Amino acid sequence: MTANCTNSMSKKSITSKMKKSMLDMRKSIGFNFSIALILAFMLSSCYTSKGVDYLQSNQQTIILPLNKGEQYKIQPSDVLSIKVQSRDPEQTAFFNLTSIENRNFQANPASLFLSGYTVDPEGAINLAIVGELKVGGLNVDEIRDLVQVEIDKYLVNAAVTVQLTSFKVSVLGDVKNPGTNYIYNNQATIFEGLAAAGDLNLSAKRKKVKVIRQIGNESVVVNLDLTKPSIIKSPYYFLHPNDVIYVETSKPNIKQSNLGVLTLILSAITTTVLVLNFTTK
Incomplete structure (x- = not known):
């Protein structure tokens, strides 16, 4: 037991x-x-700020010269907004496409694009009253001067403004909202292009952002380092119509x-x- x-x-x-x-x-x-x-x-x-901050520098103030490069030359299929102004709105109305089509027209970037002058395959536009004008190969300032000369033949003390309204930039890769965006600023920078896409993700490679640009019959690809202030001196800092921005994802991330x-x-x-x-x- x-x-x-x-x-x-x-x-x-x-x-x-x-x-x-x-x-x-x-x-x-x-x-x-x-x-x-x-x-x-x-x-x-x-994530460290060293890897994600733009324009990094130990200096409080940095002064760098801008390099705007050669101004964009107008090409076929581009859309131009041309507006003529003077003291007599009734006279200028005949030269303004939107005024003729709709007296209650409200000007905004989207409507300017839809109602602008499209450059034909020969590089010409047909301006009301004036007739055909060759604008292909000219920049916006040169086109404004050209139109001003023609308008001066009909009106006294009239002012001409010309704007490129078909300014589109495609942003691909590691950004919040990839896609194609229209930019209504002829002096838009790469940061504005990225902002239109919602900015970069934290995992994006900021030191090697590609810009693809069509120059004549060639496509040029350059790498930009967004962490360095010296990017401002690059001729690719200012965007051109139809530029493509590609952002890679960094391997560590x-x-x-x-x-x-x-x-x-x-x-x-x-x-x-x-x-x-x-x-x-």
């Missing part, structure tokens, strides 16, 4: 020790996974994004271990 009791107590003791050992092991596993989870989270959310998946996996495992610990108590 005594021997049986001793054996029974011994078995219970062994069983109790095994359960305690298993609980300790599970707790240890849960603790280790929790630590790994915290570390993974810290790594996946680690690709790895960091993968850590996000690892974090979810570790979180699931840790939760499972904690549930097992709770159910076996």
Whole structure:
């Protein structure tokens, strides 16, 4: 009888020790996974300002010369907004396409594009009253001067304004809203083009942003470093119509994004271990 009791107590003791050992092991596993989870989270959310800030410099004030390069030359299919103004609106109305078509016309960038003068395949436009004008190969300022000379033949003290309304830029790659955007500013910079696309993502490679530009019959690809103030001196700092901006994703940040998946996996495992610990108590 005594021997049986001793054996029974011994078995219970062994069983109790095994359960305690298993609980300790599970707790240890849960603790280790929790630590790994915290570390993974810290790594996946680690972005330094050095990698994402634009125009980085230790100087408070930087003065750099702008390099606007050669002004854009008008090409076939471009759309121009031409407006003639003078003291007598009734006289200028005949030269303004929108005034003839709609007296209640409300000028805005989109409507100017839709109601502008489209350059034909021969590089010409047909201006009201004046007739055909060759504008292909000229920049906006040269076209304004050309139209001004023609308008002066009909009106006294009239002012002519010309704007390119078919200014579109495509932004692709690691940005918030990739796509094609129309920009109604003839002096738009690469930062304005990126802003129209919602700015770069944190994972974007800021030191090597590609700009693809059509020059004559050739396509030119250049790399720009947005973290350096010297970008302002680049002839590609100011955008041209039909430019394409491509933003790559940096390799380290690709790895960091993968850590996000690892974090979810570790979180699931840790939760499972904690549930097992709770159910076996």
